[in-house]
Amino acid sequence: MGTILNLATEETCEYDSSLITPNPDNRYYIRLAFEESEGTAPFMVRLTENESVLGEKELNEYIDSIHVDPLTDDFDTYNYKLYSITDANGCEAYPEGMTGDVNVIVYATPEAEIFTANQLCPPAPSSSGSIGPRVELIGDGDNGTWIRWRQLNGPHKLDIQDSTEEAAFVMIPGLDEYAVYGFRLLSKKGTLKVCEGMADIELTIFEEPRLVENGGEVDAGPFTVQYWSDIVYLNATTNSGTGVWTTLTEGVTIDDPSSASTSARNLILYKDPDYISNEFIWTVNNGVCSEVYDTVSIIRYDIKNYDGFSPNDDGINDYLIMQGLNDSQGDYLTRNIFTINIYNAVGNLVRKITQDDEFTLPASMDIPLKPDERIVWDGLSANGSKVQPGIYYYGMEYYTIILNSQQVEINRVTGTPRRGSIVVKGY
Known part of the structure; x- marks a missing residue:
């Protein structure tokens, strides 16, 4: 009455019905054929799976299929046979009327x-x-x-x-x-x-952060010496990741520690003979590679002026000299802008001097200027006459402009106004 048409041995993949979207290609079907002369459709069919009887299923065609879902942890072999067939009239097939069986090797789909x-x-x-x-x-x-x-x-x-x-x-x-x-x-x-x-x-x-000396671009910037200003412009670089600034110097603050280009304030002054510099650390981390850091030292000097001078043209101490007002040239150009007003003892303005006033040191002077020294007054009043010996007072306002290599201003630092006295000697 009924025959299994599958080959003697076949293979299939496990059909895991617990998955949200099980693979329909893995569902295994047993194909059956029924003799029309020996029964009337539909047919109620039961199979055995390794001698265990499965549930009844209805087939409506004389050649039809039943799906089975064998399970395995790795691979197993299942044997399927016909157990019972009942047609639409309630007639049951004799055992000798049910032929064929199939061995199915079932593989678990690898979960890589x-x-x-x-x-x-x-x-x-x-x-x-x-x-x-x-x-x-x-x-x-x-x-x-x-x-x-x-x-x-x-x-x-x-x-x-x-x-x-x-x-x-x-x-x-x-x-x-x-x-x-x-x-x-x-x-x-x-x-x-x-x-x-x-x-x-x-x-x-990820690209590994590396110091410049190791072929990378992690650099905290050059060692710097500056005058008067207690603010410094920090400019670091990195080839990978993000950086953060920290300082080892107590009292110093950093405007934006997470920015490669930022300002630090409240720099401490260099004290001789105790060497004191402002220390900064630029640490780079991309979250995967080991962090890398570079350090930079900033030494801050105060502006110095000599207490007195004698503008009597004897070639000795004829000019008032200040230290720390010159422009500096390095990775960045710093341009010092200043105004010095000089007053006599009764408060009258005697001379106004700016960074644009140039004084040339005579060749007769035995001691040349140091690179960081600048002549700021030749002892003349605004009308060109020599001032009288005595005590004079000055007020100075100044700021520094920081320019990049394209001469574009990238930062401006204003200094605290200064006041002081000058002794003009007549000998």
């Missing part, structure tokens, strides 16, 4: 996994002279009989070594490049019916 971290700082190149650092791809093929690693995407075609093993290696072509690569681990079981599982990873290779 990848354990490699998806964010990496590339290790140093191997000593074997490879083209770049070697990154290990670690996965689990879940007992698959066929395993393969494949590259899905990325800026370079990479060489995957041991690509048929769960632990493979990939050669990264460069250290100085942020890059994203996609990889897939394929795992298969079965021969007649292939059950395939896969896992993907998006692997981000």
Whole structure:
């Protein structure tokens, strides 16, 4: 009355009905044929699965199929036979009227996994002279009989070594490049019916922060000496990640520690013989690689002026000289803008001097000016006559403009107004 049409031995993948979207291709069907002369459709059919009787199912055609869902942790063999057939008239088939059986090898679909971290700082190149650092791809093929690693995407075609093993290696072509690569681990079981599982990873290779002396761009800036101003402009660089400024000097504050270009305030003065500098640390971290830091020292001197001078043209101490008002040239140009008003003892303005006033030191002077010294007064009043000996007073206002290499102003620092006295001698 009924016959199983499947081959004697077949293979299938486990149909896991617990999944949200189980794979319909993995559902196994047993094909049956009924003799029209021996019964009337529909037919109620029951099968045995390894001698266990399954539930009854209705078939409406004379050639139809019943699906079964054998389960396994790895692979198992199931045997299916006809147990009973009842047609629409209630007639039951005799045992000799039910023929055929099928052995089904059921494979669990491999649940591939990848354990490699998806964010990496590339290790140093191997000593074997490879083209770049070697990154290990670690996965689990879940007992698959066929395993393969494949590259899905990325800026370079990479060489995957041991690509048929769960632990493979990939050669990264460069250290100085942020890059994203996609990889897939394929795992298969079965021969007649292939059950395939896969896992993907998006692997981000971060550029390693490195100091300038190590081929990178992490730099806190040059050692700096400055005068009068208690504010300094910090300018750092990095090739990767983000940086933060800190200071080891008590009382010093940083406007925006997370900005590479920022100002620091309340610098302490250099004290002789005790060497005191302002110390700053620029620390760079990209969240994956080891952090890198660079330090910079800033020495701050106060403006110095000599207490007195004697503008009598004898070639000795003829000019009032101040230290620390000259412009400086380095990674950044600093331009000092100042106004000095000189008053006599009764408060009358005698002379107004700015940074645009130039005084040339006569060749007859035995002692030349130091690089950080500047002549600020030649002892003449505004009308060009020499002033009388006595005590004079000055008030000075000043600020510094910081320019970049394109002569564009990037910062301006205002100094605290200064007051002082000057002794003009007649000899």
